[in-house]
Amino acid sequence: MPTNLHSSDDMRDPKTLQRSLSAFTSSQLTFQILRTIPHPHPSLSRQPKALYILDSSFNPPTRAHLRICTSALLHDRTTTLPKRLLLLLATQNADKAPKPAAFEHRLAMMNVFAEELVKMVAISDEKERAQRDLIVDVGLTKEARFIDKARILEAQEEYKDHGNDDTAKLVQQIHLIGFDTLIRLLDTKYYPPKHTLEPLEDLFKKHRVRVTRRTDDAWGGREEQDQYVRKIAKGEMEPDGPRKEWAQRIDLLEGRKEGEEIVSSTKVREAAKAGDEEALKRLVTDGVARWILDEKLYLEAD
Numbered sequence: 001m002p003t004n005l006h007s008s009d010d011m012r013d014p015k016t017l018q019r020s021l022s023a024f025t026s027s028q029l030t031f032q033i034l035r036t037i038p039h040p041h042p043s044l045s046r047q048p049k050a051l052y053i054l055d056s057s058f059n060p061p062t063r064a065h066l067r068i069c070t071s072a073l074l075h076d077r078t079t080t081l082p083k084r085l086l087l088l089l090a091t092q093n094a095d096k097a098p099k100p101a102a103f104e105h106r107l108a109m110m111n112v113f114a115e116e117l118v119k120m121v122a123i124s125d126e127k128e129r130a131q132r133d134l135i136v137d138v139g140l141t142k143e144a145r146f147i148d149k150a151r152i153l154e155a156q157e158e159y160k161d162h163g164n165d166d167t168a169k170l171v172q173q174i175h176l177i178g179f180d181t182l183i184r185l186l187d188t189k190y191y192p193p194k195h196t197l198e199p200l201e202d203l204f205k206k207h208r209v210r211v212t213r214r215t216d217d218a219w220g221g222r223e224e225q226d227q228y229v230r231k232i233a234k235g236e237m238e239p240d241g242p243r244k245e246w247a248q249r250i251d252l253l254e255g256r257k258e259g260e261e262i263v264s265s266t267k268v269r270e271a272a273k274a275g276d277e278e279a280l281k282r283l284v285t286d287g288v289a290r291w292i293l294d295e296k297l298y299l300e301a302d
């Protein structure tokens with residue numbers, strides 16, 4: 001069974017989380033849900049119509065991640081309720097070597113973040129409809145690439161729509177990513193041995209990606225990012241690049257506004273290391289800031 005459900009208290013105990021992590025690591029499992037909010041929800045959990053996935057190192061979760069999630073839950077009109085959101089910690093990253101903080105602290109922060117997120121969605125949604133129809137999971141995976149995550153999530157009973165006649169239907173996945181990750185999703189270097197984008201065909205046939213623009217020095221400005229997706233839509237990147245039909249499955253959204261502070265996990269780690277509490281509180285939610293300060297995270301070099 002790929003669930004090992006923890007209470008809110010368990011998720012605040014690094015020793016318990018450490019034990020769950022090592023049990024997961026030494027198991028054959030490639031995916032496991034550790035926490036479901038509300039805990040557990042018998043009627044809705046079998047009927048999700050849309051599964052949003054924020055796959056991240058959560059090192060730590062930031063206000064940018066929060067905006068990506070609330071935007072999807074409150075404003076995405078491509079799906080119907082009930083929605084389910086999975087905060088997915090990838091224990092193996094396609095590019096990055098492991099860095100502090102330890103995974104048990106990341107899981108604890110994901111749980112704090114998830115609880116804050118659920119409350120925020122309730123406040124923002126006047127009719128409380130999204131909140132009533134929302135489940136948030138905190139999960140673990142050993143898979144690094146989106147194609148592998150999509151495949152294992154499709155196979156989970158929790159993420160099938162059993163409808164009224166109990167025949168399980170595929171639930172559409174909406175992968176929540178930033179523009180930098182779209183570029184990496186569509187980079188042939190991740191798809192050996194042929195190094196073509198053919199393995200992505202199935203993901204774009206069934207699922208969607210909701211991409212938040214990430215305008216800073218590293219990834220170009222708004223116009224460049226829009227241009228990239230327009231080129232896909234016109235088929236200008238075929239035959240070796242993304243197929244033009246895939247553009248219909250890529251939603252490009254507003255990220256940071258002109259003049260707004262750049263938010264990243266790196267910036268949070270730098271602020272924590274410098275003891276800059278003001279910056280920390282601008283970059284992460286209150287509960288996550290408290291966890292970082294109480295647990296004295298990120299005081300060592302990266």
Ligand SMILES: Nc1ncnc2c1ncn2[C@@H]1O[C@H](COP(=O)(O)OP(=O)(O)OP(=O)(O)O)[C@@H](O)[C@H]1O
Pocket residue numbers: 055056057058059064065176177178179180181212213214255256262263264265266267
């Ligand atoms: N400020 C942001 N704007 C748009 N997308 C973002 C932003 N921050 C994170 N994301 C997206 O969220 C996903 C997970 O982010 P990730 O954990 O890599 O955060 P990060 O801030 O880039 O981390 P780090 O600074 O440690 O490299 C990625 O798809 C990333 O593109």
Ligand SMILES: NC(=O)c1ccc[n+]([C@@H]2O[C@H](COP(=O)(O)O)[C@@H](O)[C@H]2O)c1
Pocket residue numbers: 055056057090092093094095096143144145146147181184185186187190
């Ligand atoms: N082609 C791919 O599927 C691909 C490429 C790069 C990163 N990723 C994943 O995206 C997630 C976010 O990555 P970063 O933390 O490096 O931004 C991680 O789970 C990482 O493994 C997937």
